[in-house]
Amino acid sequence: MGMEQHTTGPLVMVVDDLTETRRLLRKLLEESGWRVVEAANGRDALEVAAHTQPALILMDLNMPVLDGFTATLRLRAVERMRHVPVVAITAHDSEEFRAAARAVGCVEFVVKPIDFDCLIILMERLVEKNPVLNADRVFIA
Numbered sequence: 001m002g003m004e005q006h007t008t009g010p011l012v013m014v015v016d017d018l019t020e021t022r023r024l025l026r027k028l029l030e031e032s033g034w035r036v037v038e039a040a041n042g043r044d045a046l047e048v049a050a051h052t053q054p055a056l057i058l059m060d061l062n063m064p065v066l067d068g069f070t071a072t073l074r075l076r077a078v079e080r081m082r083h084v085p086v087v088a089i090t091a092h093d094s095e096e097f098r099a100a101a102r103a104v105g106c107v108e109f110v111v112k113p114i115d116f117d118c119l120i121i122l123m124e125r126l127v128e129k130n131p132v133l134n135a136d137r138v139f140i141a
Contacts, residue, residue, distance in 0.1 A: 009033035010055035010127050015045040015071065016089065017063040025058065025114075032120050042071025049081055055127050058110075058119075061090040061101060069104050076105040085126040089114065 012034050014025045019040075026036045037052055039045035043066040045059070057075070061068035068088065075081045088101035091112040098109050108122055 009035055011035045011037065011052065012123065013037050013039060013045060013048055013052070013054040013057045015039040015042065015057065015063070015068065016060040017041055018060075021060070028116050029120075034123075042066030042068055042074075045071045046074055049075055049078065053080065054084060055130075056123055057084060057086045058089050058123075059086050059106065061088050061097065062092065069100055072101075072106055073104040083130065085130060087119075087122065087126070 012029060014022050014036055016022050017040055022038045026038065029036050037048050039048045041063045059068040059072055072086050085107045086105060087108045087110055088106040089110050090097060093111040101109050110119060
């Protein structure tokens with residue numbers, strides 16, 4: 001679990017079991033003005049979510065300890081996390097994975113390798129159009 005950088009942008013939680021993926025996403029996201037917290041698996045994501053309020057979550061689906069499907073389902077059961085957009089991130093591009101991700105509450109599906117420019121556009125759109133997050137402007141710079 002990583003410490004968040006002190007910037008004015010929205011807070012995103014990056015959940016991925018691969019350290020290299022988390023480091024790369026953190027670097028690219030922070031350079032784009034996002035604040036970042038990290039989790040190495042679904043269990044860690046639930047713990048981080050208990051102490052932070054991300055504006056958006058990037059969730060790997062295949063992880064040890066607790067997979068992204070189960071973690072997303074559990075996050076959706078927490079009232080204050082219910083409206084936080086969760087973007088599924090996976091190397092498995094199949095309709096079965098997409099359907100399963102939607103079923104647990106993921107709002108978008110991104111396939112690795114990640115097109116970073118497209119990801120940033122998607123993230124900005126999700127945060128800007130979320131009326132719950134924008135109601136009090138807590139996470140929007």
